[in-house]
Amino acid sequence: QEPPGPLIKTEIPGPKSKQLLKEMMDIQQCGSVQLFANLEKSAGNYFADADGNLFLDVYTQISSIPLGYNHPALLNAFRSDSEVRALVNRPALGVFPSDDWPKKLRDVLLSVAPPGLQHVMTMMCGACSNENAFKAAFILYCTRKRGGKTTFTDEEMKTALLNIPPGAPDLSIMSFKGLNSSGAFHGRTFGSLATTKSKAIHKLDFPSFEWPVARFPEYKYPLEEFRRENEQQDKECLADVEEQFDRWEKKRPIAGVIIEPIQAEGGDNHASPEFFQELQKICKRRGAALIIDEVQTGCGPTGKMWCHEHFNLPSPPDLVTFSKKMLTGGFYFKPEYLSPQPLRIFNTWMGDPSKLVMLEQVIKVMKTERLLQLVEETGKVLKSGLHALETEFPFMINSVRGRGTFLAFDAATPELQDKIVKTLKQNGVLGGACGICTIRLRPALIFRPKHAELFLEILRNTLRQL
Numbered sequence: 001q002e003p004p005g006p007l008i009k010t011e012i013p014g015p016k017s018k019q020l021l022k023e024m025m026d027i028q029q030c031g032s033v034q035l036f037a038n039l040e041k042s043a044g045n046y047f048a049d050a051d052g053n054l055f056l057d058v059y060t061q062i063s064s065i066p067l068g069y070n071h072p073a074l075l076n077a078f079r080s081d082s083e084v085r086a087l088v089n090r091p092a093l094g095v096f097p098s099d100d101w102p103k104k105l106r107d108v109l110l111s112v113a114p115p116g117l118q119h120v121m122t123m124m125c126g127a128c129s130n131e132n133a134f135k136a137a138f139i140l141y142c143t144r145k146r147g148g149k150t151t152f153t154d155e156e157m158k159t160a161l162l163n164i165p166p167g168a169p170d171l172s173i174m175s176f177k178g179l180n181s182s183g184a185f186h187g188r189t190f191g192s193l194a195t196t197k198s199k200a201i202h203k204l205d206f207p208s209f210e211w212p213v214a215r216f217p218e219y220k221y222p223l224e225e226f227r228r229e230n231e232q233q234d235k236e237c238l239a240d241v242e243e244q245f246d247r248w249e250k251k252r253p254i255a256g257v258i259i260e261p262i263q264a265e266g267g268d269n270h271a272s273p274e275f276f277q278e279l280q281k282i283c284k285r286r287g288a289a290l291i292i293d294e295v296q297t298g299c300g301p302t303g304k305m306w307c308h309e310h311f312n313l314p315s316p317p318d319l320v321t322f323s324k325k326m327l328t329g330g331f332y333f334k335p336e337y338l339s340p341q342p343l344r345i346f347n348t349w350m351g352d353p354s355k356l357v358m359l360e361q362v363i364k365v366m367k368t369e370r371l372l373q374l375v376e377e378t379g380k381v382l383k384s385g386l387h388a389l390e391t392e393f394p395f396m397i398n399s400v401r402g403r404g405t406f407l408a409f410d411a412a413t414p415e416l417q418d419k420i421v422k423t424l425k426q427n428g429v430l431g432g433a434c435g436i437c438t439i440r441l442r443p444a445l446i447f448r449p450k451h452a453e454l455f456l457e458i459l460r461n462t463l464r465q466l
């Protein structure tokens with residue numbers, strides 16, 4: 001049962017969180033921990049911390065809990081004997097999946113596949129999903145280079161083990177970053193990290209690949225007042241994509257392009273449907289895979305199951321990666337991206353059947369409670385409220401933007417961004433920051449208009465306080 005509203009009893013973080021943090025710092029570097037949760041008292045849209053404080057949560061564990069805390073459908077997900085067994089007998093899915101696994105993949109994951117895609121691989125997390133989507137892109141690129149042959153020369157076999165061409169070919173994946181903004185986030189494992197362009201601290205001290213980066217559009221808001229400038233952004237960025245393909249053709253050919261439908265770490269940077277439609281045409285013409293990273297935007301927060309559905313692409317993306325609210329990692333893909341041989345896209349677990357038991361419930365609740373419609377309805381209340389606040393506090397916040405409840409606004413300075421997030425927390429709201437000065441909203445799919453009104457009231461009081 002959700003509480004009627006936030007309740008802050010202590011300074012934030014409170015004494016128990018501070019004590020627990022001290023204990024944990026003796027075990028690992030956990031300076032990123034903000035609060036310790038009391039999972040028994042957390043309910044719906046409310047996060048309870050170890051000190052008895054209750055927060056309205058509009059950040060939801062970095063945008064990864066679809067139905068809020070302790071949803072009954074999830075608490076009851078492991079009632080039957082078969083569900084418990086899926087929990088306790090974790091299989092190596094690439095070798096000994098249980099006999100209900102093909103049906104689970106069809107009934108759960110393929111039932112919500114992006115339009116036009118009928119293949120899916122489960123994986124462990126967002127980075128793992130992107131790593132293996134890259135591998136699928138490289139396999140197809142090289143198979144095509146061999147004229148469709150699926151055998152390897154002795155030289156390829158030998159040099160692959162030495163990490164040198166031709167066995168380990170000098171190819172690349174292109175990612176995106178605006179000229180003056182923080183850029184893509186695709187994960188922190190080595191391949192995905194090579195395409196991550198949001199913060200230096202994610203990458204310092206780690207060897208990486210020198211791969212191409214194209215410009216991501218940087219729009220002015222409100223969109224309707226800057227149509228011409230923003231169309232010019234699209235034009236320049238698409239020209240940059242073409243130029244990168246030309247420039248890297250000799251040096252390190254681009255086998256794939258990865259892009260978020262909204263750059264969700266880089267500062268909620270948006271691009272138009274026209275930009276994505278043109279990008280897809282360029283990828284087709286250049287023989288590069290288009291990989292849409294829906295790890296943070298996927299599973300409904302923009303009002304559609306998949307954010308790229310807003311772009312009306314003439315054909316499906318080649319691969320779509322997911323994690324977070326989908327509770328399992330993985331990627332959907334076109335049939336040509338099926339590896340010709342087994343054991344090339346592989347790891348011990350290849351995902352986790354118990355997560356599909358939970359996802360099945362999430363999808364059921366999304367349907368029965370019409371949560372995509374609720375996201376649209378709540379998003380309208382939230383967005384118009386944010387527009388009212390940017391009018392009331394024009395020197396503090398600006399550039400309200402987003403789809404569904406996947407909304408954001410900019411603070412006038414990075415310092416003010418930090419103060420707003422900190423003061424919101426002290427006032428009982430867990431929010432999130434991203435990019436250089438953006439405040440991002442990532443509520444659960446069960447966030448209702450009443451929660452939006454409450455959030456807006458607390459945000460208004462916070463801005464008046466600063």
Ligand SMILES: Cc1ncc(COP(=O)(O)O)c(CNc2csc(C(=O)O)c2)c1O
Nearest residue numbers: 062125126127185186187260293295296323
């Ligand atoms: C668009 C997108 N693609 C891939 C990832 C990586 O997912 P994980 O590896 O963290 O599951 C993420 C993860 N998001 C994320 C937010 S903060 C963060 C971090 O590691 O600091 C990671 C993502 O937003």
